[in-house]
Amino acid sequence: MSASAPAISVQRVARRFGRVTAVDDVSLDIGEGEFLAVVGASGSGKTTLLRLINRLIAPDNGRIVIHGEDIAASDAVALRRRIGMVFQSGALFPHMSVADNIGITPRLIGETRQEIATRIDEMMALVQLAPELRARLPHELSGGQRQRVGVARALAAGPRIVLMDEPFGALDPLTRDTLGEDYRALHARLGLVTVMVTHDITEALLLADRIAVMCEGRLVAIADPKRISQSGEPYVRDLLRAPRRQAERLAALLTQGTR
Amino acid sequence: MTGLLDPRWSEAFARLPDYLGAHVRVSLAALALGLAVSLPLALITRHRPAARGVLLGIASIAQTVPGLALLALFYPLLLALAALSARWFGVSFSAFGFLPAVLALALYAMLPVLRNTITGLQGIDPALIEAAKGVGMTERQSLALVEWPLALPVIMAGIRTAAVWVIGTATLSTPIGQTSLGNYIFAGLQTQNWVFVLFGCAAAALLALAVDGLLALIEHGLRHHRGRTRIALGAMGLAALIAASLAPSLARTPAHYVIGAKTFTEQYVLSELIAQRLNAAGLTATTREGLGSNVIFEALREGEIDAYVDYSGTLWANQFRHTDIRPRDELLAELSAMLARDNVALLGELGFANAYALVMPRARANALGIRSIADLAARAPDLSIAGDYEFFSRPEWTALQQAYGLRFGNQRQMQPDFMYAAVAAGEVDVIAGYTSDGLIAKYDLVVLDDPRTAIPPYDAVLLLSPRRAGDRAFREALRPLVGAIDIATMRDANLRAADGKTGSAADVARWLWDQIAAGRK
Numbered sequence: 001m002s003a004s005a006p007a008i009s010v011q012r013v014a015r016r017f018g019r020v021t022a023v024d025d026v027s028l029d030i031g032e033g034e035f036l037a038v039v040g041a042s043g044s045g046k047t048t049l050l051r052l053i054n055r056l057i058a059p060d061n062g063r064i065v066i067h068g069e070d071i072a073a074s075d076a077v078a079l080r081r082r083i084g085m086v087f088q089s090g091a092l093f094p095h096m097s098v099a100d101n102i103g104i105t106p107r108l109i110g111e112t113r114q115e116i117a118t119r120i121d122e123m124m125a126l127v128q129l130a131p132e133l134r135a136r137l138p139h140e141l142s143g144g145q146r147q148r149v150g151v152a153r154a155l156a157a158g159p160r161i162v163l164m165d166e167p168f169g170a171l172d173p174l175t176r177d178t179l180g181e182d183y184r185a186l187h188a189r190l191g192l193v194t195v196m197v198t199h200d201i202t203e204a205l206l207l208a209d210r211i212a213v214m215c216e217g218r219l220v221a222i223a224d225p226k227r228i229s230q231s232g233e234p235y236v237r238d239l240l241r242a243p244r245r246q247a248e249r250l251a252a253l254l255t256q257g258t259r
Numbered sequence: 260m261t262g263l264l265d266p267r268w269s270e271a272f273a274r275l276p277d278y279l280g281a282h283v284r285v286s287l288a289a290l291a292l293g294l295a296v297s298l299p300l301a302l303i304t305r306h307r308p309a310a311r312g313v314l315l316g317i318a319s320i321a322q323t324v325p326g327l328a329l330l331a332l333f334y335p336l337l338l339a340l341a342a343l344s345a346r347w348f349g350v351s352f353s354a355f356g357f358l359p360a361v362l363a364l365a366l367y368a369m370l371p372v373l374r375n376t377i378t379g380l381q382g383i384d385p386a387l388i389e390a391a392k393g394v395g396m397t398e399r400q401s402l403a404l405v406e407w408p409l410a411l412p413v414i415m416a417g418i419r420t421a422a423v424w425v426i427g428t429a430t431l432s433t434p435i436g437q438t439s440l441g442n443y444i445f446a447g448l449q450t451q452n453w454v455f456v457l458f459g460c461a462a463a464a465l466l467a468l469a470v471d472g473l474l475a476l477i478e479h480g481l482r483h484h485r486g487r488t489r490i491a492l493g494a495m496g497l498a499a500l501i502a503a504s505l506a507p508s509l510a511r512t513p514a515h516y517v518i519g520a521k522t523f524t525e526q527y528v529l530s531e532l533i534a535q536r537l538n539a540a541g542l543t544a545t546t547r548e549g550l551g552s553n554v555i556f557e558a559l560r561e562g563e564i565d566a567y568v569d570y571s572g573t574l575w576a577n578q579f580r581h582t583d584i585r586p587r588d589e590l591l592a593e594l595s596a597m598l599a600r601d602n603v604a605l606l607g608e609l610g611f612a613n614a615y616a617l618v619m620p621r622a623r624a625n626a627l628g629i630r631s632i633a634d635l636a637a638r639a640p641d642l643s644i645a646g647d648y649e650f651f652s653r654p655e656w657t658a659l660q661q662a663y664g665l666r667f668g669n670q671r672q673m674q675p676d677f678m679y680a681a682v683a684a685g686e687v688d689v690i691a692g693y694t695s696d697g698l699i700a701k702y703d704l705v706v707l708d709d710p711r712t713a714i715p716p717y718d719a720v721l722l723l724s725p726r727r728a729g730d731r732a733f734r735e736a737l738r739p740l741v742g743a744i745d746i747a748t749m750r751d752a753n754l755r756a757a758d759g760k761t762g763s764a765a766d767v768a769r770w771l772w773d774q775i776a777a778g779r780k
Contacts, residue, residue, distance in 0.1 A: 054393065056389065056392055056393060077395055077396075077397050078395075080392065080393060080394070080395040081394075081395030085390075085393040085394065087386065087389070087390050087393065088386070089386075091384075091386045091387055091389070091390035091393075092390075093387065093390070093391075093404075093405055094387075094409070095408045095409055104394050104396075104404075105394050105395050108394070108395050108396060108400060109395075153394065157395075
């Protein structure tokens, strides 16, 4: 990380739901331009952490500072308009066309009709959606197209920060891989700060600059992919066991095949 | 019946603009009010489960009250409210007709709208609501842009259900003084005019289908992405319906005098007779038929109607709540005095009485040697009796039982129209009929004497509203009816009206006037 101030600083944050402590005293900094993956089993608190960052929920303890400002002191609605969010399996508004879905945040901000239309065209080009899809309804799209619309919607108001909640989880492996690569390229091109929640450590290792591993609400490791793959932390080793074995068997098979 | 050539069809059609217009007005006003109340309530309570439960509970209870009762209950309620408002604010309003009907029907419309709105809003995927928040919507924007449009098909289904219920139930607003398509049904049932009954039912059903269809059009338009044309078509249809319902009432010169009629044959004939006499005297008059007997007196006192025929015993027992029974002249004198306190004028008796009477087939009575109720009392334990829905809870029945020690083996309640045929066929031995009923002669029944005068007198009396009590032209036009109708003529007229073959109540009223005129010569 650079020495400059972090884009997002999570400081000793905790959040309970009834008796369950979903996020337990988590602190981490995310730098400008960084792509952070948050990995963990379901119930590890990774999605809660994501929702705390744009104030969809409020922390019980601790604070989150974005670009030097404590978000508890900012207006929640304005904050969410400044932060893009991509939801699990899209969560596109089913009664709105592709264009209306993409243009929703600019519309909420009060941009003119003309500005919004231009923005929609740009976004569709950016996420490689054919212009003739503009008037389609979400149910008329493929899973991959839907998720591209989800990404376009998150980016439409020009956010500096994008939060992604299992964005590619419901897609077939091939689409998932393509979309992941395409997004990674966008992230670099637009200089975004991306926080992506995923349960798939392989995806995290391949896409992210750094990986945060969560277990039962606690942050058990945070490091770049190389260090994570060499981590001595037992839970991280457990997480890596399956992909590592798969990779070895696959490598053996593929080398046999080429012979 | 002679098919479509039957003159009753053309008569039914002639009344359609009036009845349909009133029906549309009252139904759509009730629906609009129901929506205006339920939609905000549903929105306010959607995140408050306790309040929502209470609200749905109340609406469900209102729904279980039969339509007729709900409508009838609103009348005394509004009457009390009107009195309070007059006392406190000096502003009075009419508790008769439109207002109670709209309020009761609006209450009826609430449950489907509330339930569907709440269900529709609750049925939305929570992930979408979070997405709405996530893209930066305020709660209000989330409701307007996401939740409401997504719940709309379910909400519209509720509105359509409410519309159909309200239009159907509005036929029951006739007895509380609101003209509706129910006027056909109530009049038709009383005068055995099945053309009217059929016509009223069919018209109400067609109206319900038409409104449902227009709402369906709007619903489809709202649901589909580019449905502006459909929305416009549906809205235009509804607007046209409202305009058409207002047109006749605006174009028509309002009748000066309104004559009330209760919900039975004799009343239909007499109200027509009175209206015809007024029209003959150059006074414009119309009838307001099928008013409930609890409503009609208040309507007269409030000046909603100008005249109607009531019966001395009914006024005595029901209106003034006397339980004692007085001799005829004494009762009439006392009644006049009591009516005068309300500024209601008793113009005079028409000349016949329509009292409760114990009636049985002449042949059977002769065979058993029964002439009077006293004779009947000895045989009663082996016999059965039938009466209308209220007879056995009326003071007359208590008085009869006490005076003669009457104990019947079996007692049943029956629709008055079927009672006479039942006693003639021997299904029951005795019925509590009405002395002026034409069916007594038709089935050769005999009215048993009441030597101990346990049944109070029920002279038909002509009452005038406070507003018209001093109207000379009005009184003079009606004066010829006083003392002019004897019981035999009235029975004959009732029989003609009840069998539905001779013609409408208006035709019978003309025949009745001919008899009266002939008698005076």
